[in-house]
Amino acid sequence: MGAGHVHALYVHEPGRLHPLAPQAKLVGLVLFVLAVVATPREAFWAFGVLAVLVAGVALAGGLSLRRLAGRLVIEAPFLAFALFLPFVGHGPHATVAGLSLSTPGLWGAWNIVAKGTLGVAASVVVASTTPVTQLLHGLERLHLPRVVTAIAGFMVRYLDVTTGELQRLSIARQSRGHDPRWIWQARAVAASAGTLFIRSFERGERVHLAMVARGYDGTLPLLEDQRAPARDWLACLAVPATAALIACLAWTVLR
Amino acid sequence: MHIPDGFIDLPTSAGYGVVAAAGLAVCVRKTADQLDEKQVPLAGLVAAFIFAVQMLNFPVAAGTSGHLLGGVLAAVLVGPYLGALCISVVLLVQSLLFADGGLSALGLNITNMALVTAFGGYATFWLLRKVLPRTRPSVVAAAGVAALLAVVLAALSFTVQYALGGTGGASATTVGRAMVGVHVLIGIGEAVITALAVSAVLASRPDLVHGARDLQPELELRPAGTPAAVS
Numbered sequence: 001m002g003a004g005h006v007h008a009l010y011v012h013e014p015g016r017l018h019p020l021a022p023q024a025k026l027v028g029l030v031l032f033v034l035a036v037v038a039t040p041r042e043a044f045w046a047f048g049v050l051a052v053l054v055a056g057v058a059l060a061g062g063l064s065l066r067r068l069a070g071r072l073v074i075e076a077p078f079l080a081f082a083l084f085l086p087f088v089g090h091g092p093h094a095t096v097a098g099l100s101l102s103t104p105g106l107w108g109a110w111n112i113v114a115k116g117t118l119g120v121a122a123s124v125v126v127a128s129t130t131p132v133t134q135l136l137h138g139l140e141r142l143h144l145p146r147v148v149t150a151i152a153g154f155m156v157r158y159l160d161v162t163t164g165e166l167q168r169l170s171i172a173r174q175s176r177g178h179d180p181r182w183i184w185q186a187r188a189v190a191a192s193a194g195t196l197f198i199r200s201f202e203r204g205e206r207v208h209l210a211m212v213a214r215g216y217d218g219t220l221p222l223l224e225d226q227r228a229p230a231r232d233w234l235a236c237l238a239v240p241a242t243a244a245l246i247a248c249l250a251w252t253v254l255r
Numbered sequence: 256m257h258i259p260d261g262f263i264d265l266p267t268s269a270g271y272g273v274v275a276a277a278g279l280a281v282c283v284r285k286t287a288d289q290l291d292e293k294q295v296p297l298a299g300l301v302a303a304f305i306f307a308v309q310m311l312n313f314p315v316a317a318g319t320s321g322h323l324l325g326g327v328l329a330a331v332l333v334g335p336y337l338g339a340l341c342i343s344v345v346l347l348v349q350s351l352l353f354a355d356g357g358l359s360a361l362g363l364n365i366t367n368m369a370l371v372t373a374f375g376g377y378a379t380f381w382l383l384r385k386v387l388p389r390t391r392p393s394v395v396a397a398a399g400v401a402a403l404l405a406v407v408l409a410a411l412s413f414t415v416q417y418a419l420g421g422t423g424g425a426s427a428t429t430v431g432r433a434m435v436g437v438h439v440l441i442g443i444g445e446a447v448i449t450a451l452a453v454s455a456v457l458a459s460r461p462d463l464v465h466g467a468r469d470l471q472p473e474l475e476l477r478p479a480g481t482p483a484a485v486s
Contacts, residue, residue, distance in 0.1 A: 009352060026351075033359045037261050037268065041422070074355050078259050088433070089424040104424030111422045115261020116357065123354035135351055145283050147295065152344045154299020155306065156352070162303040166311060180314040183447055189313045190448045193323065194455025196311075197304055197332055201463055204300035211296060 009071065009127040015062025017129035021228030022138025024236035029126045031240035035247050036118045041111040043250035047118070050243060054121045057239055061129050071124045075116050082109040082116075132156050141228075150220070154207075162200055169195065257349065258364055258413070260357030267420025272362030278370045279343055285336040302341040305329050306348070313448050321444045326372025326409070327402040328449045331380055331394075331466040332456065339373035363416055371412045376405030380466055391457050394467045399450030406442035410434040 017025070039046050058068050089105020096106075130138070136156070140149045169192040178188055208216075263271075286298070308325045329338035343365045349355040356364045380401035387393035414434055418427035456464055462471060 009354070030358055033260050033357065034265065037265050037359050071354060074353065075259050078257075078262065085423050085425050088429050090426050090429075102424060106424070108422055108424030112259065112262050116259030119260025119357045119359065120354045123350065123358060127352055127354060132352065145279075147283050147287070147298075148279070148340070148344060148347070150295045151298045151302055151341065152348055154296050155302035155341075155344060155348060158300055158303040159306060162300070162307040163310060166307045182314055183444055186313045186444075186448060187451055189311060190451030191455040193308050193311055193328070193448065193452040194459075196307060197328075197452070197456055198460050198463065200300045200304035200307075201297070201460075204297035207300070208294055208296040 009124060010131060011063060011067070011128045013062060015060075015129060017057070017061030017125070020129075020236060021232040022130050022134040023141040024138075024228045024232040025126050025130055026135070026138045026142060028236035028240050029122055031237070032122050032243050033119050035240055035243035036115050036122075039115075039243075039247040040250050041107060041114065046246050046250040047114045049246050050118055051121075053239065053242060053246075054118060054125065058121075058125050061125060063125065063128055067128070068121055068124055072117060072120055075120050078116060079113060082112040085109045085112075153220075158200075158203070158207075161203070162196070165199055166192070166196055257346075257356030258360040258367075258416075260359045262357070262422065263360060263363055263416050264420035264422055265359070267416060268359050268363060270362075270419075271366050271416065275343070275362040275365035275370065279340065279365070282336045282340040282343070286340055298337060298341060301329065301333055301337065302344045302348075305341055306345050309345075311448075313444060321441060323448050324368065324372065324406060324409075324441075324445060325449075326368060327376035327380065327398060327405045327445075328452055330373040330377040331398045331401070331449075331453055332464055334465040335373045335377035338377070339369045342369035342373060363413075367409045367412045367416075371409050372405040375408040376401045377466075379404045384466070389470060391454075391461075391467065391470060394457065394464070394470070395450045395454040398453040398466065399446040402449035403439075403442040403446035406438050406445050407435060410438035 036050060039050070055065060055068075058065065085108045086101040086105035089102030089108065092103050093100045094103050094106070095101075127135075133153075136149050136153050139152070140146065173188050173192065180186055180189065305325050308323050308328065310322065312322050326338070326342060329342060332338070333341070346356060346361065346364050346368060350358055350361055350364070380397045383397035383400060384393065387397060411431070411434075414427060414431035417423065417430050421427065421430065423430065453464065453466075457467060461467060
């Protein structure tokens with residue numbers, strides 16, 4: 001799982017991407033990722049250009065490339081899966097450094113590594129430059145069901161509280177000498193999960209009642225104007241448009 | 256098991272996006288009956304609980320550890336519809352805020368980890384409850400077996416996606432065998448933790464376990480001053 005708290009990715013220094021409307025950034029991100037996935041894997045040059053494009057947007061937004069690279073660790077489990085493919089893939093086989101590797105497996109691994117990395121990098125750029133509340137607000141503007149964005153909002157708000165609770169439970173177990181090594185010693189861990197559920201649920205009830213007492217009727221008031229100016233849409237859609245152009249070129253002329 | 260972008264091709268991802276959206280729409284409608292919109296804070300805390308519980312490491316063997324997926328745990332505790340909805344929200348937030356799981360693969364991930372685990376797992380749980388005696392230990396046992404099966408079902412669902420649009424180069428049977436093999440092991444851990452966690456909640460707040468509502472005694476009306484018939 002990701003880091004322990006919500007603002008793990010958000011960068012507080014305001015850059016040029018921060019003020020853009022969240023709904024435009026979200027649409028741009030989704031279209032960009034789709035264009036990346038649609039790019040043929042044989043076109044190595046296209047992935048190079050796409051990587052430069054993402055790096056350029058990150059730099060324009062005032063993000064350091066080192067920060068961006070650090071976040072790519074999240075896809076490590078699937079990279080392991082990708083490494084495994086050349087060994088289990090079907091024929092024909094090629095010999096690389098004395099190892100007989102499956103050619104389709106090698107293509108598959110390259111495909112996953114290239115597209116997965118570009119997808120994560122693009123998501124990191126948007127997550128780093130958009131506060132959580134704005135992201136949720138953008139989703140709402142894009143007509144995601146209000147219940148979903150509202151649940152996500154409360155989830156994000158109480159994430160630190162809940163994970164903090166979990167950490168305290170774990171410290172409490174350890175300070176009583178709990179150091180399980182086998183699955184049949186895991187009762188205390190499972191009991192912690194049960195306790196965490198009860199505490200979360202009861203906190204949910206308390207929060208709900210407290211909000212009702214303050215006049216909550218199922219909707220939260222909006223404080224800011226949410227329309228995205230055309231300029232924002234233009235800026236955010238230029239990136240996926242470029243990516244789509246690259247994908248088209250890779251399929252047709254420069255194959 | 257969060258699928259990144261590019262792992263499954265575009266048509267398959269888009270198809271599963273439609274499946275996930277339809278499943279979510281059903282969940283939204285069903286939970287609107289079950290708990291009115293005003294109880295959204297509660298659902299949000301359940302989602303936060305699922306997120307946190309996925310960070311809970313449990314020992315497997317010789318000091319190695321795994322982490323809980325929590326699909327069946329959520330479905331048994333709050334019901335399959337709300338459970339699936341909350342897990343979907345968790346997956347959405349993970350992909351947007353933590354870049355964990357590709358955005359183009361969100362439909363695939365929601366199908367595997369929210370819809371298949373919550374509904375497949377809950378269906379197993381429900382069937383076992385029908386067969387087993389109406390007692391608390393059978394709720395615990397049913398939750399455990401359902402958790403094991405749900406993890407394997409999710410691995411199978413992934414294999415189907417891979418067979419439809421996988422870009423890996425290895426054959427779907429190879430991938431399927433490896434995925435199911437690994438996930439039977441993961442599922443055993445999941446089963447033990449889910450069963451023990453459900454039994455822990457049953458011990459202190461049995462009224463909060465959705466899958467054991469039928470075991471709650473009926474409320475009875477008594478005239479003031481009469482002592483309880485059974486202590």
